[in-house]
Amino acid sequence: xxxxxxxxxxxxxxxxxxxxxxxxQRGTARLLRRHGFVSLPEMTLKSGRRADLFAINDxxxxxIVEIKSSIADFRADNKWPDYWDYCDRLFxxxxxxxxxxxxxxxxxxIIADAHGAEILRDVEAQKLAAARRKAVTLxxxxxxxxxxHAIHDPGIPTHIEPNKI
Amino acid sequence: xxxxxxxxxxxxxxxxxxxxxxxxQRGTARLLRRHGFVSLPEMTLKSGRRADLFAINDxxxxxIVEIKSSIADFRADNKWPDYWDYCDRLFxxxxxxxxxxxxxxxxxxIIADAHGAEILRDVEAQKLAAARRKAVTLxxxxxxxxxxHAIHDPGIPTHIEPNKI
Numbered sequence: 001x002x003x004x005x006x007x008x009x010x011x012x013x014x015x016x017x018x019x020x021x022x023x024x025q026r027g028t029a030r031l032l033r034r035h036g037f038v039s040l041p042e043m044t045l046k047s048g049r050r051a052d053l054f055a056i057n058d059x060x061x062x063x064i065v066e067i068k069s070s071i072a073d074f075r076a077d078n079k080w081p082d083y084w085d086y087c088d089r090l091f092x093x094x095x096x097x098x099x100x101x102x103x104x105x106x107x108x109x110i111i112a113d114a115h116g117a118e119i120l121r122d123v124e125a126q127k128l129a130a131a132r133r134k135a136v137t138l139x140x141x142x143x144x145x146x147x148x149h150a151i152h153d154p155g156i157p158t159h160i161e162p163n164k165i
Numbered sequence: 166x167x168x169x170x171x172x173x174x175x176x177x178x179x180x181x182x183x184x185x186x187x188x189x190q191r192g193t194a195r196l197l198r199r200h201g202f203v204s205l206p207e208m209t210l211k212s213g214r215r216a217d218l219f220a221i222n223d224x225x226x227x228x229i230v231e232i233k234s235s236i237a238d239f240r241a242d243n244k245w246p247d248y249w250d251y252c253d254r255l256f257x258x259x260x261x262x263x264x265x266x267x268x269x270x271x272x273x274x275i276i277a278d279a280h281g282a283e284i285l286r287d288v289e290a291q292k293l294a295a296a297r298r299k300a301v302t303l304x305x306x307x308x309x310x311x312x313x314h315a316i317h318d319p320g321i322p323t324h325i326e327p328n329k330i
Contacts, residue, residue: 026318033321038310056310060303134299137306138225144309145203145221151316153191156198 020069020095021052027112028053028065028093031119037063040144045086045136049079053093054086056140062087062128065110068094071102080107086136088125093117185234185260186217192277193218193230193258196284202228205309210251210301214244218258219251221305227252227293230275233259239267246271251301253290258282 025041032039032055039055053065064087068074074092083090091108094100100120103109108123128136143158150156190206197204197220204220218230229252233239239257248255256273259265265285268274273288293301308323315321 029314029318030321033314038307038314040310040313056303056306058303058307060299134225138221138223138302141221141302141306141309142203142223144306144313145205148205148309148313148316149194149198149203151313153194156195 018069021067021073023114024067024069024093024095024112024117025053026114027117028067028110030115031110031112031117032063032065037061039065040140040147043140043143045083047082047085049082051083051086054136054140056137060133060137061089061125062133062136063089063091065091065093066107068092068098068103070098074098074102084126086128086132088128089123091119091123183234186232186238188279189232189234189258189260189277189282190218191279192282193232193275195280196275196277196282197228197230202226204230205305205312208305208308210248212247212250214247216248216251219301219305221302225298225302226254226290227298227301228254228256230256230258231272233257233263233268235263236267239263249291251293251297253293254288256284256288 029039029041032053036057037055038057039053041053043051043054045051051064052067055063055065064083066077066080066083068077089108091110092103093110093112094103095113096111100109100111106123108119109121110117111120146156147158150158194204194206197218201222202220203222204218206218208216208219210216216229217232220228220230229248231242231245231248233242254273256275257268258275258277259268260278261276265274265276271288273284274286275282276285311321311323315323
């Protein structure tokens with residue numbers, strides 16, 4: 001991975017995201033696109049948790065990718081199985097510096113750098129309930145369009161109430 | 166309307182859009198937001214036609230706004246009723262320089278400038294079929310996120326196949 005490159009990365013960047021996490025995010029979003037999934041970073045769910053990458057394809061299938069840029073980053077999160085309530089497939093994405101064997105088998109695993117990624121281990125789909133799929137798709141639609149609107153017309157809020165899903 | 170202001174307007178700009186149309190687009194997108202609708206400009210539909218503003222609220226209701234920046238612009242379009250196949254409410258949006266009485270009663274009417282807009286005449290909703298609503302919501306989600314992704318990671322395509330809806 002070329003540390004000289006500072007990728008211009010998607011969406012709200014705050015103190016919770018390290019540079020390494022942002023590199024993984026960019027590479028993973030490219031991978032998702034190759035698989036037909038358009039992704040949105042940092043989507044807050046009804047549970048109050050934020051999905052690092054929330055991705056949807058043209059069949060309406062939903063993948064969530066949780067980015068863990070170090071062993072400590074993964075170990076600080078013991079509620080990750082909750083994301084299964086919002087997706088058909090759940091993946092972790094990490095970098096080559098983080099040992100793959102710390103990640104549990106009941107989520108997929110993606111290895112990424114700033115330029116791309118690959119799926120090291122897939123995971124069996126757990127089909128989302130129709131009402132939940134509908135609600136999160138609608139929220140994704142509104143959030144993506146609101147962020148885009150705010151880029152083109154500064155002053156427009158990007159906040160969309162998450163409490164309906 | 167202050168002609169000195171050159172608004173930085175949303176999404177793909179091509180030769181088909183005049184400056185006046187872009188001003189109407191910006192003001193109308195702000196109006197839609199106040200009504201709880203997040204909008205996306207230039208969304209191509211299954212019919213091959215592009216909706217000038219395709220908007221969705223948190224109940225999944227869909228409005229389409231067709232921008233007509235002059236009498237000639239309106240008269241050049243005799244297929245506008247087709248948009249009713251893709252929305253719950255259809256509006257025209259124009260500026261104060263265009264006579265309001267040229268616009269038909271079977272669509273709503275919005276008067277806009279670059280800074281804002283108002284609904285001059287509402288229109289009764291025609292409820293969209295569930296399958297169509299689902300398909301266009303999904304397409305909106307993908308298109309908005311793809312445009313956002315391309316802004317943050319140049320080289321990513323914004324094109325999303327429209328042929329499923």
